[in-house]
Amino acid sequence: MRKTQASFILSALLATMTWIQASGQCTPGFSFTASNLQVSFTDTSSGVPTSWFWDFGDGNSSTQQNPTHTYAAAGSYTTCLTVTDSCGTDSVCHTTTVACPMPDPGFSFTATNLQVSYTDTSSGVPTSWLWDFGDGNISTQQNPTHTFSAPGSYTTCLTVTNSCGTDSVCHTTTVACPVPDPGFSFTATNLQVSYTDTSAGAPTSWFWDFGDGNISTQQNPTHTFSAPGSYTTCLTVTNSCGTDSVCHNIRICEVLVAGFNINQTDTTVMFTDTSSGSPVSWLWDFGDGNTSTQQNPSHVYAANGTYLVCLTVTDNCVSDSSCANVVIQTTSTGMVPAQPMFSIYPNPGHGRFTLRLHNADPQDYTLEVYDLQGKRLFTKSVYRANGEISLSPDLAPGLYRLSVIAADGNAGNVALVIVE
Numbered sequence: 001m002r003k004t005q006a007s008f009i010l011s012a013l014l015a016t017m018t019w020i021q022a023s024g025q026c027t028p029g030f031s032f033t034a035s036n037l038q039v040s041f042t043d044t045s046s047g048v049p050t051s052w053f054w055d056f057g058d059g060n061s062s063t064q065q066n067p068t069h070t071y072a073a074a075g076s077y078t079t080c081l082t083v084t085d086s087c088g089t090d091s092v093c094h095t096t097t098v099a100c101p102m103p104d105p106g107f108s109f110t111a112t113n114l115q116v117s118y119t120d121t122s123s124g125v126p127t128s129w130l131w132d133f134g135d136g137n138i139s140t141q142q143n144p145t146h147t148f149s150a151p152g153s154y155t156t157c158l159t160v161t162n163s164c165g166t167d168s169v170c171h172t173t174t175v176a177c178p179v180p181d182p183g184f185s186f187t188a189t190n191l192q193v194s195y196t197d198t199s200a201g202a203p204t205s206w207f208w209d210f211g212d213g214n215i216s217t218q219q220n221p222t223h224t225f226s227a228p229g230s231y232t233t234c235l236t237v238t239n240s241c242g243t244d245s246v247c248h249n250i251r252i253c254e255v256l257v258a259g260f261n262i263n264q265t266d267t268t269v270m271f272t273d274t275s276s277g278s279p280v281s282w283l284w285d286f287g288d289g290n291t292s293t294q295q296n297p298s299h300v301y302a303a304n305g306t307y308l309v310c311l312t313v314t315d316n317c318v319s320d321s322s323c324a325n326v327v328i329q330t331t332s333t334g335m336v337p338a339q340p341m342f343s344i345y346p347n348p349g350h351g352r353f354t355l356r357l358h359n360a361d362p363q364d365y366t367l368e369v370y371d372l373q374g375k376r377l378f379t380k381s382v383y384r385a386n387g388e389i390s391l392s393p394d395l396a397p398g399l400y401r402l403s404v405i406a407a408d409g410n411a412g413n414v415a416l417v418i419v420e
Contacts, residue, residue, distance in 0.1 A: 028083040028092040036100045036164055038070045041079070049083035057096065074100045074164070100164030107158045107169070113177045113241055115147045118156070126160035134173065151177045151241070177241030184235045184246070190255045192224045195233070203237035211250070228254040228317070253317030254278055260311050260322065266330050267301045271309070275320070279313035285374055287326065287401060287413040301328045305412040308401040310372050321372045323399060323415055342404055344391070348417035355389040355404070362386040364407040369393050369400050369416060393418075 026047030033040045043052060043065045054062040056069050057077035071077065080093040103124035110117045120129060120142050131139040133146050134154035148154065157170040180201035187194045197206060197219050208216040210223050211231035225231065234247040256277035263270040273282060273295045284292040286299045287307030301307065310323040343356045355367070362384040369378035377400070378393040393400075395418055402416040 025087045026083050026085045026090060028081050028090050030079075030081045030092070030094070032079070032094070032096055034096070034098050036162075037072070037074065037098050038068060038163075039079075039096055039098060040066075040068045041081075042066050043081065043083075045081070045083045047083075047085055047087075049085050051084045053082040053084075055080045055082075070163075071098050074098055102165035102167050103160040103162050105158050105160045105167050105169040107156075107171070109156070109171070109173060111173065111175050113239075114149070114151065114175050115145065115240075116156075116173055116175060117143075117145045118158075119143050120158065120160075122158070122160045124160075124162060124164075126162050128161045130159040130161075132157045132159075147240075148175050151175055179242035179244050180237040180239050182235050182237045182244050182246040184248070186233070186248070186250060188250065188252060191226070191228070191252055192222065193233075193250060193252070194220075194222045195235075196220050197235065197237075199235070199237045201237075201239060201241075203239050205238045207236040207238075209234045209236075225252045228252050251317055254315060256313060256315050256318050256320045258311050258313045258320040258322035260324070262309075262324065262326060264326065267328055268298060269301070269309075269326055270296075270298045271311070272296050273311065273313070275311070275313045275322075277313075277320075278315050280316060281314045283312040283314075285310045285312075285372075285401075287403075288411070291374075301326075303410060304328050304330060305410065306414050308413040308415050310401070312372065323372065323401070325413075325415060342412060342414075344402065344414060344416070347414075348419045350420070351392060351395070351418055353391040353416070355391050357386050357389065365389070366403075366405045367391060368403040368405065369395065370403065371398075371400060 026045055026049045029044040031042045031044055041054060052063060052065050054067055057079050058071055060069060062069065076095055076097045078093055079096045080091055082089060082091040101124055103122050103126035106121040108119045108121055118131065129140060129142050131144055134156050135148055137146060139146065153172050153174045155170050156173045157168055159166060159168040178201050180199050180203040183198040185196045185198055195208065206217060206219050208221055210233050212225055214223060216223065229252055231250050231252060232247050233250050234245055236243060236245040254277050256279060257275060259274040261272040261274055271284060282293060282295050284297055287309050288301060290299065305328055307326045308323055309326050310321055312319055312321040342358060344353050347353065365382045365385055367380040367382065368376055370376050377395060382389050397418050397420045400416040400418065401413055403411060403413050405411045
């Protein structure tokens with residue numbers, strides 16, 4: 001009886017110890033993820049381990065539960081995990097293979113004159129960049145901009161690096177730099193000259209030498225000379241590529257203003273030149289088809305009427321004109337008193353005028369408009385007219401001479417002013 005009882009107690013004790021040992025023993029395990037040379041390990045052991053020991057297979061170890069390790073080189077490594085709990089210790093090993101691609105270098109570039117903008121196109125996630133521009137200058141920026149000191153071809157090299165290694169690539173960078181092509185135009189009004197820069201090649205600075213001791217750095221200056229004469233004006237333009245110049249001879253004219261006085265006796269008129277400046281030639285248009293090149297001429301009109309007399313004076317540089325009306329009204333023997341008397345309004349006008357005839361009997365008329373050089377610009381024939389006539393010459397604003405010629409040979413002239 002006692003023996004049987006003792007055997008039962010021993011069997012129960014052994015069963016309890018076996019259950020405790022089976023339920024408390026840990027089973028080691030782990031997984032891992034590699035990114036280039038870096039590997040992240042994750043403990044997947046069963047049970048309740050209380051300590052971990054990792055041997056990464058490259059002489060390094062860790063006691064973290066889930067460590068991250070960076071290998072020094074690509075390859076296959078036997079990584080072992082040893083776990084321990086209150087019941088004991090156990091280990092498991094796996095082969096960890098790490099690969100590490102070096103970066104693949106590449107770049108593009110855009111040149112504007114001597115300045116070149118570089119763009120990194122490398123793959124493989126480089127972490128540093130070293131540019132050698134081929135002219136003794138370098139940069140560690142990813143996308144640098146570099147200005148070369150002179151045109152030419154340069155071997156530019158890019159070296160890229162990541163944790164796996166270093167690689168390089170080189171390209172020839174050719175930079176050209178056109179020097180600006182200078183040019184200018186000008187407009188002279190008496191002593192004042194307005195200059196306009198017409199240079200090509202994108203100059204960034206301008207230097208004007210007007211030839212009279214004065215200068216300007218404006219792009220489009222205006223300069224007033226102190227005296228008439230010939231001046232050599234030079235423009236020098238500059239950009240980052242260089243400098244070039246061009247010169248033009250400019251003739252500056254004296255102020256010339258035409259003018260004259262009139263002294264009239266019946267049909268004889270004395271004209272006296274009062275022009276300012278230094279004219280060397282004179283051209284008189286007496287308004288009746290006759291002209292003169294004398295400085296102070298006299299003229300006898302053959303018929304009554306109003307005549308537009310114009311004087312054009314010229315020096316060695318410019319010309320100017322002045323006009324005035326001369327009224328001939330006489331009943332002396334031999335003169336024909338019947339004249340096509342008229343008035344015109346509005347004068348000045350905007351191009352549409354009304355001509356009022358003061359004749360007693362209707363007759364035919366020819367209307368003619370001349371410029372100050374005597375060129376006929378407009379003609380209109382009117383038949384059996386009296387009263388009012390519409391006149392609309394299509395002419396630019398300015399001063400003109402209107403001639404009204406009657407069929408009986410009588411004529412009259414008046415200044416016609418067209419304004420904008």
